[in-house]
Amino acid sequence: MKRIAAFFAFLAVAAPAWGNDVLLSSEIFVERVQQDAQGKTKTVLEAPKLVTPGDKLLFVLTYKNNGSAPASDFLINNPVPEAVSFAGTDSQEAVYSVDGGKNWGALPALKVKQADGTERPAQPSDVTHVKWQFAKAIPAGAEGKLSFRGVVK
Numbered sequence: 056m057k058r059i060a061a062f063f064a065f066l067a068v069a070a071p072a073w074g075n076d077v078l079l080s081s082e083i084f085v086e087r088v089q090q091d092a093q094g095k096t097k098t099v100l101e102a103p104k105l106v107t108p109g110d111k112l113l114f115v116l117t118y119k120n121n122g123s124a125p126a127s128d129f130l131i132n133n134p135v136p137e138a139v140s141f142a143g144t145d146s147q148e149a150v151y152s153v154d155g156g157k158n159w160g161a162l163p164a165l166k167v168k169q170a171d172g173t174e175r176p177a178q179p180s181d182v183t184h185v186k187w188q189f190a191k192a193i194p195a196g197a198e199g200k201l202s203f204r205g206v207v208k
Contacts, residue, residue, distance in 0.1 A: 076122025077129055078192060086111040086204075110207045113138060117200050118193070125192035126137065131201065139205035141182035147200055152184040153177045153200045159186060 058072065084100035100113060116133065120126045134156070137139045141151075150159045153167055165177035185203050193199075 056084070061163050063181055076124075077118055077120050077126045079131065080117045082115045082117075084115065086113055094205045106207045108174065110205050111142070112207065113202055115200055115202045117198065119198035120193040120195055123195050125194050127188075127192040129193055130186060132183045132184060132187045133203070135182055135203075135205060138208050139181045140208050142179060142204040142206050144185060144201075144203040146187065146203075147199075148190070149203070150188070151177075151182045151187050152186070153181040154183065156184045160182075 085103045085106060087099055087101055088096050089099050103110075103112070106112070113132070116131060118129075118131070118153055151162050151165060152159050153165050158165070162177055162179065163180070165181075166174040167177050167181050168174055187201055
């Protein structure tokens with residue numbers, strides 16, 4: 056069993072010249088399937104207390120521009136915890152790294168170098184970082200959420 060505290064050191068944010076007007080917070084949830092009294096199953100999000108291999112996690116990043124001007128060139132660079140296997144994101148704007156953040160791209164375009172020197176196509180489980188570069192400035196007062204999923208190894 057792994058304690059969830061190991062997962063909380065996962066967030067890195069690049070702060071361009073406009074300063075710290077964009078506040079960023081992160082939350083992690085465990086996705087659990089529960090059955091109600093009628094036998095119907097539903098997925099619920101719970102605060103993690105203790106996670107075990109195979110548990111499905113949802114990482115939620117919330118941002119808000121608290122400044123009085125639009126925030127441009129904002130990016131979020133989020134390492135995937137070592138104990139987590141990346142399982143995807145719904146965001147089409149995300150780009151990925153499979154080499155610790157050195158190179159970035161769409162997952163199908165990335166390659167992983169193997170011990171014998173050959174390369175193979177990258178898989179979701181190879182992702183080490185997820186990055187979002189905001190194409191448009193974040194208006195003053197605007198907020199939003201980004202998320203990605205993972206599975207505890």
